Amino acid sequence: MNARSRTEKRRTGRRVLISLLVTVLLLGGLVGAGAYLWSHFGAGISDAMGWTSNDYEGSGKGEVVVVITEGEIGEDVAASLKEAGVVKTSEAFYDLLLAQDTEVAFQPGSYRMKSQMSSQAALDALQDPANRMAFTAMIPEGKTVEQTLELVSAGADIPLKELEAAAKDVKSLGLPEGVDSVEGWLFPATYEFEETTTGAEAVKKLVDTQIQVLDELGVAPESREEVLTKASIVQREGGRVEDFPKVARVIDNRIAKDMLLQMDSTAQYGYGQHADGSVWSTDEALADDNPWNTYVHKGLPKGPIANPGRDAISAVLNPPAGEWIYFVAVNLDTGESVFSTTQEEHEAAIAQLNEWCSANPNKGC
Incomplete structure (x- = not known):
């Protein structure tokens, strides 16, 4: 084999190798892109294609207490059942109500239910007088x-x-x-x-x-209002119980740095928007000069903004060491939050929330 033939052979080998590498990279990119898209849109696609269901099957397990208050309509009851883990989605239960021949009326009271019930099983249970618990009230945290x-x-x-x-x-x-x-x-x-x-x-x-x-928990009387104020913010802001201590640390870190707390929950509470179910605050709520708005006033709000549970109180009393000064929920289904130490990291986390919201409309965004 002459020198020219050997050179051509080496060039051909390099071209084949480069082609293989490009193919591998393209496939890897497609896999990566596919994984990203599926993580954001997979649930909706599966439901639309009939691969999965937005409803549980069967009569459920365990025991859950659900309270229906005076004046609640079907949409409210559906939301309460989803929040309590009784039904898989509020949409499945509400669609079932709309399909009934006659309008379903719910009697206020506490009902003994189960977790992971089918919508039909949940509706049957709510219409069974035996499941209505006399003189019992279940108060959720927050x-x-x-x-x-x-x-x-x-x-x-x-x-x-x-x-x-x-x-x-x-x-x-x-x-x-x-x-x-x-x-x-x-x-x-x-x-x-x-x-x-x-x-x-x-x-x-x-x-x-x-x-x-x-x-x-050893909280002195003179410290109780302050502890409950912090705990109420932790309860409303922390999406998962395991994140409560880190939220408490963020509160302490921001106060120590003489920063505004800038907790949306306090702005929403002071402006009367705390019950609308959205993580976003209106410009009016953020700017309103009321004693609970931590976007306007430094330090803690005037007082608690909700009724915290034991986990939130314990988190305030035992925050972990950490330098976090920002956090944001990035998945409203799971409550997952990202905690950051810099503005750049925080903005990236907000972008992650925006992506989740785009893929999951009508879920609290």
Whole structure:
């Protein structure tokens, strides 16, 4: 073989090798792109193609208490069932309601349900009087005073106005000096009442339970309002319980750096937008000059913005070491959040949330 033939052979070999490398890279890129697209749009595609269902099968497992309050319509009940883990999606349950020959009316009260029920099984259970629990109220974490009293009224058959009047009588409840609201002081749990329980007795029971929890955790009376204020933000901002301590650390870090807390939950609460289910705050809420808006005022808000549970309180008392000063939820289904130490990292995380929102419309964005 002459020199020219050997040179041509080497060139041919290099071209083949380069072609193979390009093919591998292209395939790898396609796989990577496919994985990215599937992670964002796969659930919707699977549902649309009939590969998966937006509904569970069967009668469920375990036990869950769901409360239906006065005036709730089918869409509200569907959302409550999804939030409690009873049905797979609110859409499946609501579509079932719309398919009924006659409109379904729900009686306020607490209902004994199961987790992961089919929509039909859940509807059947709600229409079975045997599942309605007399004088029982289940209060989830993160509800406001207004929402909590509605749940107690529905579950315990106590007039709402009677409960509201009792909640306003703060001085009779044994709260620390200077506390002018029971916001944050109504401990979330499942309560059983007597048929004769009054509104004042019911509110006192919830407050006394919160004080008992604070005592168990070693919180001094003079520190309780501050702890509950921080814990209420942690409860509303933290998507997953395992992230609660890191959210508490972010609060402490921002205060230590004399930064605005800039917690959307506080702006929404102060402006009255805390119940709309969106992670985004309006410009009006962010700019409103009220004592809860941490986009306007440095430090903690005037007081708690919701009723925190034990996990959120414990997180405030035991935050981990860390330099995080930003965080944002990037998956509203799982509650996953990304914690950052720089503005650049935080902006990248916000872009990740925007991508998730684009792929999951009507899910809290």
